[in-house]
Amino acid sequence: MTSQFQFQLDSLFQRCHSLIHIKQLQAHLITTGKFHFHPSRTKLLELCAISPAADLSFAAQIFRRIQNPSTNDWNAVLRGLAMSPQPTQAISWYRSVSRSPQKVDALTCSFALKGCARALTFSEATQIHSQVLRFGFDADTLLVTTLLDVYAKTGDLDAAQKVFDEMPKRDIASWNAMISGLAQGSRPNEAIALFKRMKEEGWRPNDVTVLGALSACSQLGALKQGEIVHGYIVDEKLDMNVIVCNAVIDMYSKCGFVDKAYSVFQNMSCTKSLITWNTMIMAFAMNGDGYKALDLLDQMALDGVHPDAVSYLAALCACNHAGLVEEGVRLFDLMKGSVVKPNMKHYGSVVDLLGRAGRIKEAYDTINSMPMLPDVVLWQSLLGASKTYGNVEMAEMASRKLVEMGSNSCGDFVLLSNVYAARQRWHDVKRVREAMITKDVRKVPGFSYTEIDCKIHKFINGDQSHPNWKEIYAKMDEIKFRIKAYGYTAKTDLVLHDIGEEDKDNALNYHSEKLAVAYGLISTVNGTPIQVIKNLRICGDCHTVIKIISNIYNREIIVRDRARFHRFKGGVCSCRDYW
Template sequence: MPPAPPSTAAAAAAAQQLESLLPRLTTLSHYKQFHARLLTSGHLCSHPPLRARFLDRLALSPHDTALPYALLLLRSLPAPATNDLNAALRGLAASPQPARSLLLLAGRLLPAPAPPRPRLDALSLSFALKATARCSDALATLQLHAILVRLGVAADVRLMTTLLDSYAKCGDLPSARKVFDEMPVRDVATWNALLAGLAQGTEPNLALVLFHRLAGSFREFLPREEPNEVTIVAALSACAQLGALQDGLGVHEFARKIGAEDNVRVCNALIDMYSKCGSLGRALEVFHSIKLEDRTLVSYNATIQALSTHGHGADALKLFDEMPAWIEPDEVTYLAVLGGCNHAGLVDDGRRVFDSMRVPPNMKHYGTIVDLLGRAGRLDEAHDMIVHMPFPADIVLWQTMLGAAKMHGNVELAELAATKLAELGSNVDGDYVLLSNVYASKARWADVGRVRDTMRSNDVRKVPGFSYTEIDGVMHKFINGDKEHLRWREIYRTLDDIVSRISELGYEPETSNVLHDIGEEEKQYALCYHSEKLAIAFGLISTPPGETIRVIKNLRICGDCHVVAKLISKVYGRVIIIRDRARFHRFEDGQCSCRDYW
């Protein structure tokens, strides 16, 4: 016999008493006891709001079995309400398997035959959209968009902002912008969602345009609100991606203006931005401005990463060792400090950190330690590490091994790595170029030709090298042998002057960097007009004497360009900072921060 329903007043009092116990539920045993109390008192069916709050707390509990238990409870209900469904959707959307929330939305996780389906509302769709964003499922986002329109909830600003955010995080920026443009009312969260999507996607330039438009007249767009720390973080993310230091300085000043400069999230974004724009000193100033008790794991991760990519591996290790006991390192921390050891050639320290990891190492950690060993010439150890990993090596790891074999001219290992890459289905230009480079270093031109024939037959094209530099807030892009720039004649004359002046210091072109079996003079010409040399030359003629020249390159800097940049820094008295695909090089007075180890 089911328990007799209590009187209305008594039921309300009992429900209130039970609800007061919810914050005290800390273990799965507590949740089960509370569930039993709801069953025996009759409140499980008679008081849906209390049941939904219990389900919500249970679904979001950190215990591994709590969410499955919440789903079982939902399935047991004879007529689940919308709030019950939303509690489970919220838990699934935040779980390691967010896609399951979409199955629940479709009714596939309910028993068959299913009870009456609970009605969807704006909150249901909001949780489902957060799940599609985490899954990067653009098609599911589109389907939810259609449901949203059909339910007539498109006037909900928060829901439409969540839809915009989901499109952006799925990489569908045109749809995100279309949602934004069609919204009759927007709040600061809407602007932030579009800014973040553009900044972290393929249009960081547009993100900065949008930010400047908002910052210049936010009263026009947000009469009752102001840009906040989320706005600042999104704009700083765009600056970091572009390496746009002047824009970053402007965003920092705007953060001061609105009183967000001391917000720890803003500080963390500033550290990342200044680091990626080549200003390590400013990044460290921001880190040290954060009170010790306010620093977060992200603060340490960003700063360790900054030190690592700028070649200060020993300092990155020191900061790692000084992390407070209450901050537990995560996968990102270990990857950052291992990267610092890698860039600085600290092999023994890197092995020590790797062997003492308090989280299971993933493929990236193995890749970094393999790269560290490979760069140091310990190729057998690196290969042994790959062979004995707890999971099969992926494409990136074998590419790392191929790069190490190229660096040390090990043809046998290079051919092994190339074979493994082919077996894994890799067909990118870098694989062929590295193998071709190994053969070229041994003057095996027939093998170089064979590799290039294979590239042509597989329709593989080499990614062109390009560099860009910011002058007075304007980005100037150069490709190898570029004559498209309006001042290309001045740039080429400057390059001639550079070669003449550095030749007096003993410079000779490192033609081994040119992989073609062509004449020595042709090789020297090919080297002379690499994109980073063009960008540096343009910087010399476009900035006052003594001003730092900053260049960003899409590929690794070649050996000859590295030598030339060192000599230019000495002859012209300039600091030159080059951010390549892997790290920063700071050239000053004829030396590089990498100490020629990169």
């Protein structure tokens, strides 16, 4: 092919912005006899498969006209399939090319693995992995990075770690894939450790790296680690990226420091996105600052940013956590008349808002007024409210609805059991627990984290596995003595088992959040705030005890439970005992 014709061809490729243009180019290649010239044919397939004007069905038609497709031809279509809404087709295409006379190359395997990653198909990835080893492609850093990304996304973090550890050569993408995989795969401690190791080995984390590290810090509520990552972001000027700024705001809010989050929000040098506003509104919501969240929603509109469904949901959550019932109902009614119509989550938030306020009949009526069928979450919210206010009839009705919908959540059974136990209907408690055993439903164990000297410590209820458990238990005995002198009486009615009062008292005394607070007291100097992250909702007794501890020991204690933050200081909580 002459250089002049190649120049003309490149110019034609650059002007292909629609399927019509691609078809005209195909006709041109056929009439000039250049369709069978491999580079131009492959380029045509790539245009069909991955360009903005992509049409995979037309790419397949072109491919079928090729008598002896090259590996590059196969790869062009395979790449498009891996990026398509049906990535499993990439796996089928890979099997076809494996059976063809053409040999697969590293790119073939890489595109197939990308399809596996998007389709979350673990077994197919392992098969391709064995072929990668057999073909000797395991020295290809890009390919092996794609492989470890597949393992991480499909949940086999051990396999991903093994691939990472055995890589003869790593690049920044390899580190990023492993850190993100650990952060998203519920191993945030390891993600933070790998981020540290990466810097120690002389690598410069980029915006993708810090997003993974910030996600891990957010999960753990690891403020000190998060501040280190934020410091690096500022030094490297990565805060010019709005996505990174959003992640920093989210990290500070999930560590319980909404003022720090708001400072980042106010001082951003890049343009705020809709996600930025939504993240900040949700930060105020989680921390119980309902009025600030509503003010920010108004400010958002004044700044010309139109609220979306997430904005309204965050604001409704803010009303929910702050007990702003009338404001929440008013916002919901306003939303009904706006462009953004309420969806299932908005209805769920309003049902929860009314239920928490004891307006259970209104919550029930809201469910019945919905234009769509209610989901499991709405009935669970009603069941939770019924438990809080001792409405046995409504609890039984909500429980029946959940059974009809096929829900098998342990929370459904536990809530109903708790309703009966609060009324000392032990026969019904036994019946519910027998149903749990029959259906193999297991209660999620409670656990808590606290960060001390940049190290995360985990506790479970009644934990004696911590190296300092004897000192922790001694501190708990001291706390128990001092809070009783303060007038505390254990809320043994919250222990929903048919056991003696002394056993109930002991069961309450060693809840995971209390152990975490006790460890914080013995491990930090006076005046240092203590942070605790709990996987479940904080119980009423722990809430009362931690309020008293904050006053007796003159400590600020920040507890993030499943739904929100509780900031204890001077014997009061930021939630105003409404959560």
